[in-house]
Amino acid sequence: MGIFVPLHTEAGDSMKVFVSILPQKYFVDKIGGNRVEVSVLVEPGASPHSYEPKPGQMAALTKAAVYFAIGVNFEEVWLKRIASLNPQMLIVHTDRGIKKIPMASLHSHDEKGRETPPGRINLDPHIWTSPPLVRTQAENILKGLIEVDPAGRTAYAANYNAFIDEINGLESYLRDIFSGLEGKEFLVFHPSWGYFARAYGLRQIPVEIEGKEPKPAELHHLIEHAMERGIKVIFVQPQISTKSARTIAKAIGGQVVIADPLAENWTGNLRSIAEKFREALR
């Protein structure tokens, strides 16, 4: 009757949730659809190994209904503080049910017992680079969303099924890409691709050792190894400074190529990175 009635906007109704890293935003957006509004703690360009949340982010966390943790290093320091800011917030450990592997190095065992104190193995947190492990994370996300918003159960379940179909499609694409390349090695600066490599029968050779640049002798050994195997590409990621990557590339007569494990467009990004890996492995 001529009276303007403001519509309920989807954004106004949506539930505020937080994730640690950008690929998780992709997962939660897929399953939560327009019932959720996802914020990411680790800002683009920052490293989830050493992130420190901004005061504005800590304030925003007090209004969140869910925090989707994934087990990246900064959570070890911050998750308790985040939880104490907002006791009503549900914390979902999306890595639940995932068996993590030790961080990779050139040798599977360390003859000198270097740096890693006995009994304390650094487990590899990069579980989002493996489609089979993202299926487990998706299930944990689904359960968490239904727990805090049971009214959305039907919508979440439908979105989840569509996302699982997307993951299955991605997997068959990746299996095709890497068929016949099983056992091949690729060189990466920072070991983000261990679970990805394992899923498709490849082997990741990291330059970093326990998160540090290699010492000259280690660097020399790595260069020899790469030259023996005819490796011509070293993969780097934009979040991590790669002083020695160019040195290695020069020494092996190869090139530095970017493969970003933290891009938001998870499916499209893994497809294009797989193509770069295949190019390097041929």
Ligand code: ZN
């Ligand atoms: Zn990393």
